[in-house]
Amino acid sequence: MRVLVLGAGAVGTVIVDQLSRSKEVERIVVADIDPKKTRALKRKIGGTKIVTRKADASKVSSLVRVFKGNDMVVNATIPRFNLVIMEACLRAKCHYMDMATGGPKDVTDSPELAEQMAYDEKFKAAGLTAMLSMGVDPGASNIFARYLANRMERVDEILIRDGDNSTVDGHSFAALFSPATLIEECLLPPMVYRDGRFERTEPLSSKETYVFPQPIGPLTTFLVDHEEVETLPVNIKGIKRCDFRYALGQEFVDTLKTLRALGLTKDKPVRVGNKRVSPKDVLVSLLPDPKDLGPRVKGYTCVGTEVAGIQDGRFRRLYMYTMANHQECYEKYGVTGTAFQTGVPPAIGVEMMARGEISRKGTFTPELLDPEPWPEELKRHGMPVEIMELA
Amino acid sequence: MKAMVLGVGAIGSVTADVLAHSEEFDKVILGARNLEKGKRLEKKISSDKVTVKKVDASDVGAMTKAFKGLDLVLNVVIPRYNFAIMEACEKAKVNYADTAWDIALDKTKPGQIINQTPAFLYLNKDKAWKKLGLTGMLGIGCDPGLTNLFARRAADRLDKVRDILVRDGDNGYVEGYEFAPMWSPETLIEEVLMPATAYFDGHYRKLGSFDGKELFDFPDPVGKLPIYNVDHEEQETLPTYIGKGCETCNFKIALGDEYVDAIKMIGKLGLSNPNKIDVKGVKVAPRDVVNAVLPDPSTLGDKARGDCAIGTITKGEKDGRELGYYMWTGMNHQKCFTEHNNSATAWTVGIPLAIAARLFAQGKITQKGVFPPEMMDSEPFVEMLPKYDMYYKEKKL
Numbered sequence: 068m069r070v071l072v073l074g075a076g077a078v079g080t081v082i083v084d085q086l087s088r089s090k091e092v093e094r095i096v097v098a099d100i101d102p103k104k105t106r107a108l109k110r111k112i113g114g115t116k117i118v119t120r121k122a123d124a125s126k127v128s129s130l131v132r133v134f135k136g137n138d139m140v141v142n143a144t145i146p147r148f149n150l151v152i153m154e155a156c157l158r159a160k161c162h163y164m165d166m167a168t169g170g171p172k173d174v175t176d177s178p179e180l181a182e183q184m185a186y187d188e189k190f191k192a193a194g195l196t197a198m199l200s201m202g203v204d205p206g207a208s209n210i211f212a213r214y215l216a217n218r219m220e221r222v223d224e225i226l227i228r229d230g231d232n233s234t235v236d237g238h239s240f241a242a243l244f245s246p247a248t249l250i251e252e253c254l255l256p257p258m259v260y261r262d263g264r265f266e267r268t269e270p271l272s273s274k275e276t277y278v279f280p281q282p283i284g285p286l287t288t289f290l291v292d293h294e295e296v297e298t299l300p301v302n303i304k305g306i307k308r309c310d311f312r313y314a315l316g317q318e319f320v321d322t323l324k325t326l327r328a329l330g331l332t333k334d335k336p337v338r339v340g341n342k343r344v345s346p347k348d349v350l351v352s353l354l355p356d357p358k359d360l361g362p363r364v365k366g367y368t369c370v371g372t373e374v375a376g377i378q379d380g381r382f383r384r385l386y387m388y389t390m391a392n393h394q395e396c397y398e399k400y401g402v403t404g405t406a407f408q409t410g411v412p413p414a415i416g417v418e419m420m421a422r423g424e425i426s427r428k429g430t431f432t433p434e435l436l437d438p439e440p441w442p443e444e445l446k447r448h449g450m451p452v453e454i455m456e457l458a
Numbered sequence: 459m460k461a462m463v464l465g466v467g468a469i470g471s472v473t474a475d476v477l478a479h480s481e482e483f484d485k486v487i488l489g490a491r492n493l494e495k496g497k498r499l500e501k502k503i504s505s506d507k508v509t510v511k512k513v514d515a516s517d518v519g520a521m522t523k524a525f526k527g528l529d530l531v532l533n534v535v536i537p538r539y540n541f542a543i544m545e546a547c548e549k550a551k552v553n554y555a556d557t558a559w560d561i562a563l564d565k566t567k568p569g570q571i572i573n574q575t576p577a578f579l580y581l582n583k584d585k586a587w588k589k590l591g592l593t594g595m596l597g598i599g600c601d602p603g604l605t606n607l608f609a610r611r612a613a614d615r616l617d618k619v620r621d622i623l624v625r626d627g628d629n630g631y632v633e634g635y636e637f638a639p640m641w642s643p644e645t646l647i648e649e650v651l652m653p654a655t656a657y658f659d660g661h662y663r664k665l666g667s668f669d670g671k672e673l674f675d676f677p678d679p680v681g682k683l684p685i686y687n688v689d690h691e692e693q694e695t696l697p698t699y700i701g702k703g704c705e706t707c708n709f710k711i712a713l714g715d716e717y718v719d720a721i722k723m724i725g726k727l728g729l730s731n732p733n734k735i736d737v738k739g740v741k742v743a744p745r746d747v748v749n750a751v752l753p754d755p756s757t758l759g760d761k762a763r764g765d766c767a768i769g770t771i772t773k774g775e776k777d778g779r780e781l782g783y784y785m786w787t788g789m790n791h792q793k794c795f796t797e798h799n800n801s802a803t804a805w806t807v808g809i810p811l812a813i814a815a816r817l818f819a820q821g822k823i824t825q826k827g828v829f830p831p832e833m834m835d836s837e838p839f840v841e842m843l844p845k846y847d848m849y850y851k852e853k854k855l
Contacts, residue, residue: 344747
């Protein structure tokens with residue numbers, strides 16, 4: 068299989084690294100708007116499979132030219148470009164995969180999941196597959212939900228819990244993935260599913276302690292707007308409750324609230340002298356770039372899905388999760404645990420496509436895949452998966 | 459007398475308006491960098507004594523020309539330009555007054571002794587100005603200004619002075635805003651993040667930021683507020699000029715917890731950085747961006763509520779017995795806006811400067827040289843304050 072990975076950031080690096088060792092993949096094209104990044108990535112990973120190209124993810128026609136001749140495109144850019152890249156895939160006849168979606172459009176300036184799902188017919192008609200939100204969360208978290216749900220007679224609740232106990236030397240307000248996305252996600256009114264209805268709640272409210280598996284332990288979590296909540300209640304029938312909680316330190320939350328009160332989290336440009344600049348861009352440029360944090364990130368990251376329901380006639384609450392140590396990942400792969408966890412599932416997805424194990428056409432989210440082979444596949448790629456019974 | 463009010467911001471408009479309606483002045487020139495802004499103020503004051511002139515406060519040569527023939531220049535631009543304006547005054551032989559100086563010039567590290575406070579960079583011109591027969595009044599606004607005069611007023615009633623404590627309290631808030639400083643956010647953030655100067659153990663010294671937190675019971679209707687050491691002008695001169703054995707002098711300002719948290723965060727994240735950084739190809743200073751997102755204080759007047767109380771505690775001995783005074787002034791934000799169409803912050807600074815100009819014109823301030831406010835007689839100031847709806851109160855401690 069010939070694969071094109073668009074975006075040579077931290078996650079793109081992990082995907083290329085994983086695929087460079089796959090026998091199913093004969094060629095990997097790495098494309099980015101910055102040729103320095105693609106060259107550096109090729110140098111870092113080595114081997115003969117990697118080809119570098121320059122591509123502007125905002126222009127369909129230029130993407131079509133770069134995509135042609137590849138079987139599949141993995142979009143490792145930011146969600147703003149999702150629709151453009153999907154459109155280019157259709158024209159270049161490539162399968163498509165991404166790791167995140169944007170929205171709500173009026174707030175984030177990125178297309179929403181529904182807009183991507185609207186491409187379903189077109190992809191089906193072209194005989195192409197578009198796997199959406201195939202990272203770790205969303206991605207592995209959706210697959211975990213399906214895996215546990217398959218083992219229950221009745222599913223009541225699906226709760227995604229993402230916790231990280233890491234500290235970054237010298238920074239109290241560091242983001243392990245795109246700071247712009249983190250700020251945006253945290254300040255959006257989170258979507259939750261309660262008693263069979265979708266509703267939005269107040270951002271950065273509803274603080275709750277969640278006990279993550281050792282060595283992380285209890286962390287303060289907040290409801291955050293996330294992809295899983297939008298599709299799991301639709302695709303896994305009968306559930307009453309679904310939400311996403313992310314562990315955020317109190318200091319981080321207070322800082323974010325203050326920044327919001329000051330107006331420094333706004334995207335809309337303000338006039339500064341004779342220039343116009345977005346306050347959020349200024350804030351983000353003052354924060355450390357996640358890819359430079361590397362060895363300074365110390366601790367563990369855990370992504371998992373808690374599913375509650377009836378199994379063998381009795382009520383059970385199970386948490387299926389994957390955990391990574393940031394420093395270990397940095398030593399092995401040169402990236403944080405977060406980037407590693409996000410990049411592995413798409414690489415597995417590509418291999419499964421190549422082996423013909425994923426044959427579904429059209430656009431769909433990961434809970435519609437067969438979850439059974441995934442725990443083994445993830446383990447084989449260095450991502451252990453565990454299931455824990457909760458009281 | 460002919461005066462120029464250099465700077466047509468909030469304070470300049472208060473001072474210029476008073477001068478235009480005072481018999482001592484037959485000509486009031488508004489010195490403006492932005493001519494349009496100057497013209498707007500001219501129109502607002504609507505007096506045939508007032509004219510506008512474009513003045514660049516960084517250009518000594520042009521200012522010297524513009525100042526020639528004037529009797530007095532009142533400097534209400536930002537303190538960065540004080541040296542240039544004073545130099546132009548020397549050259550044009552014109553008397554001078556301002557309401558603040560550049561305290562940020564001192565770079566002493568927290569915990570260390572200050573060799574010379576920035577005040578003396580200006581005060582050292584004293585001899586030269588005396589020779590020229592010119593008067594240079596420094597820092598004659600509210601605080602610094604009235605607070606220094608209060609220290610002098612109290613010290614004159616004491617044999618020995620031990621403590622001079624300046625306390626600036628404000629329970630004000632702006633309706634509809636979570637965070638809206640009532641004066642330049644840039645100045646507020648800079649002042650509060652800077653290590654504060656204080657005088658104790660025989661030296662001017664630098665403290666850390668946010669040091670010396672305590673609750674201070676401000677007079678009604680302000681009430682109890684948390685106060686912190688902040689860098690300010692008063693403590694740079696009072697121990698030297700009041701003398702009488704002064705052991706301690708500091709300035710503390712009331713800051714709400716939300717302001718303290720916000721300003722600490724601004725400092726920690728680098729948002730107070732005055733140097734330009736690259737933001738997706740646009741070069742901007744983070745500090746200017748913070749300024750740009752916060753509401754412009756000059757547009758908040760009608761929404762400001764609450765009161766300020768600004769004063770000085772002077773403690774010492776009289777006839778062998780402990781004695782002290784708390785002397786203060788204050789203003790209600792809403793009342794000030796309704797009755798004077800100005801924010802209390804601008805009003806309380808602009809009025810003392812205008813009073814100083816009037817007293818100078820009346821021949822009641824006759825000293826030559828460059829001096830801080832505590833070298834003037836407080837009595838005529840205190841007498842004139844009520845005329846402009848500013849009260850003076852004192853209480854024995």
